[in-house]
Amino acid sequence: MSKHRKSTPSSLKKTHLEINTIVADLRALRVASLENRQRLKRPPKLPSSKILADIIVSLAAVLFPNRLGSSEFTDEDIDHYVQQMLDEALRELLVQVLREINYVSGLETSSDLAHEQATTIIHAFAKRLPSIRNLLDNDICAAYEGDPAAHSVDEVLVCYPGITAIMYYRLAHELHCLGTPLIARMISEIAHSITGIEIHPGAQIGDSFFIDHGTGVVIGETTIIGENVRLYQAVTLGAKRFPVDKNGALLRNIARHPIVEDEVIIYANATLLGRITIGRGSTIGGNVWLTHSVPPDSNISQAQMRNETFDDDTKV
Numbered sequence: 050m051s052k053h054r055k056s057t058p059s060s061l062k063k064t065h066l067e068i069n070t071i072v073a074d075l076r077a078l079r080v081a082s083l084e085n086r087q088r089l090k091r092p093p094k095l096p097s098s099k100i101l102a103d104i105i106v107s108l109a110a111v112l113f114p115n116r117l118g119s120s121e122f123t124d125e126d127i128d129h130y131v132q133q134m135l136d137e138a139l140r141e142l143l144v145q146v147l148r149e150i151n152y153v154s155g156l157e158t159s160s161d162l163a164h165e166q167a168t169t170i171i172h173a174f175a176k177r178l179p180s181i182r183n184l185l186d187n188d189i190c191a192a193y194e195g196d197p198a199a200h201s202v203d204e205v206l207v208c209y210p211g212i213t214a215i216m217y218y219r220l221a222h223e224l225h226c227l228g229t230p231l232i233a234r235m236i237s238e239i240a241h242s243i244t245g246i247e248i249h250p251g252a253q254i255g256d257s258f259f260i261d262h263g264t265g266v267v268i269g270e271t272t273i274i275g276e277n278v279r280l281y282q283a284v285t286l287g288a289k290r291f292p293v294d295k296n297g298a299l300l301r302n303i304a305r306h307p308i309v310e311d312e313v314i315i316y317a318n319a320t321l322l323g324r325i326t327i328g329r330g331s332t333i334g335g336n337v338w339l340t341h342s343v344p345p346d347s348n349i350s351q352a353q354m355r356n357e358t359f360d361d362d363t364k365v
Contacts, residue, residue, distance in 0.1 A: 098238075215254075
C-alpha cells in the first residue's frame with residue numbers, strides 16, 4: 050500500500066466550506082421565518098401532488114371506464130372494476146384531505162374531529178360524481194358539435210386537451226366548494242401542466258362548456274361562465290387590477306374577473322379583464338382587449354376596439 054495519499058485540492062476544500070456556509074445561512078433563514086417558526090420542529094405534511102395526480106387518473110377511469118379505464122370489460126365485471134377503483138381513489142383522497150386539514154390547523158396528527166370532517170367531505174364528493182359525469186357528457190357533446198374536425202365523441206374525450214382540463218376542473222371545483230381549496234388548486238395546476246390550460250377551481254362554469262385547441266387559456270378565480278360558452282386558445286379571463294387595503298396588502302375574496310353569459314364565443318388571444326359582463330349571445334373577436342361590459346348579442350372586433358375612446362380621451 051502506498052504511503053502517499055493524494056491531498057484534497059484546495060479548490061475542493063474551499064467549495065466544501067462555501068457549501069457549509071450556504072447550508073447554515075439557509076437554516077438561519079428557515080428559523081427566522083415567521084411563516085415557519087411555529088412549524089419548524091414538526092411541520093404538517095402537505096398533500097402530495099403525485100398522489101393527487103394518480104387519484105384524478107383513477108377518478109377519470111371511474112367516470113369513463115370503457116374509454117379511460119385500464120382494462121377491457123364485460124357487462125358483468127365493469128361495475129366491479131368501477132367499485133374497486135372508486136374505493137381505492139376515495140381512500141387515497143381521504144388521506145390527502147386529512148393532510149390539508151392538519152396543515153391548515155397546524156397539527157401533525159389528525160384528531161377525531163379532523164377524521165370526521167374529512168370523511169364528510171369525501172362522502173359529499175363521492176355523491177357528486179354522477180352529476181360531474183353528466184356535466185362532462187354535455188361538455189364532450191358541445192366539443193363534438195362545435196368542431197367539424199372531430200370524428201366522434203370518443204375522439205373528443207381521449208384527444209382534446211380542453212376536455213381534459215375541464216374534467217380536472219369539474220372535479221377540483223367540487224373539492225374547492227367542499228372546503229379543500231389547496232387540494233383543488235393542486236389538481237388545477239396538474240391539469241395546467243398537462244394541457245397548458247389554467248382554470249382556477251373557484252371559477253363557476255356552466256353546462257356544455259367547450260375550449261377549442263386550448264393552450265394558453267387562463268380563467269381566474271371569480272370568473273362566472275354561463276351555458277354553451279366556447280373559448281379558443283390563449284383567451285384570458287383575468288383581473289384588471291388588484292385592490293389593496295390601507296396597509297398595502299392585497300384584498301382577497303373579491304369579485305375581480307369577468308361574467309360571461311350564455312351562448313358567448315370568445316376567439317383566440319382575446320383578453321377580458323375586470324368584473325365586466327359579456328352579454329348573452331355575444332361574440333368577442335380575436336386579439337380584442339376588453340375592459341368594459343358589452344350588452345347581449347354584441348359583436349366586438351379588434352378594429353372596433355382600436356377606435357374606442359377611453360376616459361382620458363386617449364385612443365388606442
